[in-house]
Amino acid sequence: MNKVLAIDARKCTGCLSCAAVCSMLHTGATSLTLSRVQVASDESRGIHVPMMCQHCEDAPCVAVCPTKAMSRSQSGGEVVLDYSQCIGCRYCAQACPFGAIGLDPQTMKVFKCDLCDGNPACARFCQPQAIEFVPATRLRLAKRNAEAQKVIDSLVSV
Amino acid sequence: MAGGYVGRILRVDLTNGTLRDEALPPESVLRQYIGGLGLATKILYEEVPAGAKPLDAENRVVFMTGPLTGTPIPGSSNCVVATLSYETGYTMGVGHTHGRFGAMMKFAGYDGVVFQGVSPKPVYLWINDGRAELRDASAIWGKDTHETEDLVKADVGEPEASVSAIGPGGESVIAGGGVETDKYHMAAKGGSGSVLGSKRLKALAVYGTWGVRASDPAKLIEVAEAWRRKMFQGAMATAPSLVGAGTSRSRDRSAARGHLAIRNLTDPALALEFAVGYKEGAKKAQIRPQGCFSCPIACSYRVEVGTGPHAGYVATLSGGAEALEGAAVMSGVIEPGAVWRLADKYDRLGLEAGVVGSAIALCFECYERGLLTKEQTGGLELKWGNAEAAESLLDMAMRREGLGKFIAEGPLKTAQAIGGDALSYVVHAKGTAINCHDFRMAFGVLLGQFVSTIGPAWQALCADGSGLEPDLGFETPSDPFDPTIKPREARLTAIKKCFDDSLGTCMFNNVGIHGYIDLAGRALGHTIGWGAIPREEIEVIGERVLNLTRAFSVKHGYKPAYDLDISPRLLEAPSSGPAKGHSIAPFVKDMILEYYRLMDWDAETGRPSEVKLKSLGLDKVVSDLYGNKRAGR
DSSP states (O other): OOEEEEEOGGGOOOOOHHHHHHHHHHHSEEOTTTOSSEEEEETTTTEEEEEOOOOOTTOHHHHHOTTSOEEEOTTSSOEEEOTTTOOOOOHHHHHOTTOOOEEOTTTOOEEOOOGGGGSOHHHHTOTTOSEEEEEGGGTTHHHHHHHHHHHHHHHHTO | OOSSOOSEEEEEETTTTEEEEEEOOOHHHHHHHOSHHHHHHHHHHHHSOTTOOTTSTTOOEEEEEOTTTTSSSTTTTOEEEEEEOTTTSSSEEEEEEOTTHHHHHHHTTOSEEEEESOOSSOEEEEEETTEEEEEEOTTTTTOOHHHHHHHHHHHHTOTTOEEEEOOHHHHTTOTTBOEEETTTEEEOSSOHHHHHHHTTEEEEEEEOOOOEEOSSHHHHHHHHHHHHHHHTSSTTOSHHHHTTTHHHHOOHHHHHTTOSOOGGGTOGGGHHHHHHHHHHHHHHSEEEEEOOTTOSSOOEEEEEOOSSTTTTOEEEEOSSSHHHHHHTGGGTOOOHHHHHHHHHHHHHHTBOHHHHHHHHHHHHHHHHTTSSOTTTTTTOOOOTTOHHHHHHHHHHHHHTOTTHHHHTTOHHHHHHHHOTTHHHHOOOBTTBOOSSSOGGGOHHHHHHHHHOBTBSSSSOOTTTTSOOOGGGTOOSOOOTTOTTTHHHHHHHHHHHHHHHTTTTOOGGGTTTOTTHHHHHHHHHIIIIISOOOOHHHHHHHHHHHHHHHHHHHHHTTOOTTGGGOBOHHHHSOOSSSTTTTOOSTTTHHHHHHHHHHHHTBOTTTOOBOHHHHHHTTOHHHHHHHHOHHHHHO
C-alpha cells in the first residue's frame, strides 16, 4: 500500500533534526539550504512548520516539466526527478505550491524530497512525530483523534 | 581534514577592531582536545597570562563548537563559552549556548571565535558565509537580550540569523552576567556576559549556507539513529523527564527528592507546596516546546501564563529549572506566573538567576531573621514570597543602588556586607552560586560542585542525583549519603563530562545512555574520519582536559583549601525533606582529599602531579607548574 508523509505542525519543535539528517543523507554534509525538508518558523509565537514535497497526485511540477525529468514513479507513490533529463529550467520550482523545490547553487539543478527510497529519514529522526510516514489509509487518524478528543472532553464535563 | 570541523577560528581583537582567520590546530592536537571545552581550555591556558584579572584586556572569551556540532547526532547544538571566570577570579568560567547558534556558526564558516582586548565603543560581530565584520552597536547598547536579537537581525537583514547577546546585566558587569542565545538559552556560569560587557562586545550574529561534512555520512546517520533510540530507553536516561518541555509541566519529582532550591535552602519540604501549584499553573498555561538544533528532547519552552496576576505574559525559557529556582523560588516566590515571568526577566537582562537570585534570597532570609531592617532594604518588605520585592531588589542590583550595590557583586559579597550570621546563611562555593538546586540531598552532586575545576558547575555529576552513567558502572542510584563512594564517582563522571563537553553536544543528550561511550567514539570517527575512537583514548582525552582546567586554576592563583571555600549552609543538614539530618560537614574534607588522591593531585597544593601530567602529554604544563629545571629531568 502507498505510504504518505503526514505532517502535523502542532507537534514540531523546530529542532531541525529532519533537515540535519536529510541534508547529510543526500549531500554528505549537514546543510540547511540543501535540505529537502525545510522548517519555516514564526519565532515570536514559537510555531514551526515542516515544509517539503507533498508528492502531489496531480503534481504541478510534473505538468510543467518540459523534458519529463519530473514524473510520477512506476509504483505511483512518489514524484521523482531524473537528473539525466533535467535541464535546470526551474519551471518546477515556480509551479510548486509549497516552495518545496530548491536550487543547488553548485549544479544549478533543482532538488527535492525523494522519500529516501521508501523510508524517509526525516520521519525516523522526528522525535515529536511532527513528520510521520504512514499508509495512505491512516493519514487522517492522528488529526481525527485529536479533534475527537475535544468532543470527548466536552461530553465528559456535561 | 575529512569532516566535522570547518577548519578555522576567528580571532577578534576588540582594542583595534581587527579580525583574523586562524587555522585550527593540526589533527594531532585536535585528537588530544577534540573541540568545545577541550580546545577552549587549551586556548585560555596558553593565552591568558598569569596575574591577569577577569576584566583585563588580556582575558579572552572563547566561543567554541565541537566537531559534532551541527551534525545529525542528537543535541549537536553545543557551543562552549569560556573565559577566566568573573565569579571566582582564578578558575575558568564555562557556559554553554544552545539553540541554533553553534550549528549556525559552522554553517557561517567558523568553528569558533576568540575575543580579546577592549573595544573603545560598543560593537557586535556579524559572521556570514565566511566573512566577518565588527559593526557599531551604540544604538543597541542598553537593550535587553531579546530586543537586541531583534535589532541585530534587522540590522544585518537576515531574519534566520542566530544571535547570542549580552543584556544590561553584562553591560553593567554584574556578577552572573551571561550570554543569551536565540531568546531561550543562556550560557551561564563564570560571568562570560560580564567579561564581554567589559570588552563592549554586545552580540554575535551568525548565518550561513555552508555545510558540516562527515567522512562517512551513512555510518554517521546509523550511529545518530541508534543514539537517539537509546536516549529514550531505560530509567537512567535523562531524556524522558525533559522531553517536550518536561520541566515546564511538573516539578513534583524534584520537590519530593528535596532537590528543589526554595527559601534559600531553609526548608526543603516547602517545595511540595510549590510543586502542587506549579502543576496546576502549567495545566492552565499554553506551553510550546522548542527544540535546539538536532535535539529530540526539546526541553526549552515558550509559555503563555494562563492564570493569576501575570496571565497573558509570554516567557521563553530553557529547560533546566535552575533559572526558576534562582529567580523566584529561592526567595519563596511560588506563584507559577510570577516564577516564569521573573525567570524571563533574568534572561532578558542577561543574568544568571542562580547567582543574583542567591544574593537576593539571602537578603530575604536576613530580613526575616531581623538581620536587615526596612531602612536597610529601602523600604522593601522582604517577606518570603514577595515577588514585587524580589523584582525590586533585582532592579536595585542593576542600578547598584542600596543593597543592590552588594547584590551586584554576588552572594558572598552580599553576605559580607550584611555581616554577622549572614555568612552562615549565604549559599555559595568559591564565593559564587552553585547550580541552583538543593544538592544536600545527594553528597555526590554536592561534592561535584565543590571540586569542579571551573567553579561550582556541572562537572562531576556522580551517580546519586542528576543522572546515572551505565557505561561507568552506575546502573542504579548509589547511596546518596555514603561519603566513601563519592570521590570515585566524582572522578569518573568528571572525566566523562570533560570529554562530552568537547564534542559539541548537549549534556542532556549524553547522560544515562547504555553504550554511550561506544556511540560517541564512533560518531567522532565517522564524522572526522579517524575511525572509531576507542574507550581508552576517550578516557585519556577527558582526563587531559580535566587536568588542564585544573592547571589553569593553579596558574591563576588557586590556593590550597579553595575547594573548601564553602558556605556553612551547604554543609549543614537540611531541616526537612528526605535528607533531613544528613550533613556532609564531617566528611567533606576527607572526600576532597580522596578525590585528589584518585586524581593524582597533591593533597597540600591541589596541583596535578608531574607523573600524571606527563602521562597525559601535558609536558608544557609540567614546566609551567613545576619550573623548567624539574621538567627537564
